[in-house]
Amino acid sequence: MVTAIAACGRRSLSCYLAQFVVFVAVFVPYAGGLGGRPWGRRRPPVAVVxxxxxxxxxxxxxxxxxxxxxxxxxxxxxxxxx
Structure with missing residues (x-):
């Protein structure tokens, strides 16, 4: 697990951009259209996944x-x- 997290650190720009794209698509209303829904409790699981x-x-x-x-x-x- 530590090696996998270190691999993420060595590719941090790619990981950051991938997370940014997912979060914008899911949570921002004008991007993916899903942000208008009440995400409330679903936000932490989406972030962890x-x-x-x-x-x-x-x-x-x-x-x-x-x-x-x-x-x-x-x-x-x-x-x-x-």
């Missing part, structure tokens, strides 16, 4: 020996080698 999904995604990338997609794009745009 989203976080766990990003950790699992980061761990899968770590096992494949790959950087996150946002980190790869940033390196390409700045001209830094991966």
């Amino acid at each position: 989203t976080w766990a999904g990003t950790v699992a995604f980061a761990e899968a990338l770590r096992r494949a020996g790959r950087a996150g997609p946002a980190e790869s794009l940033l390196r390409r745009l700045t001209g830094r080698p991966s």
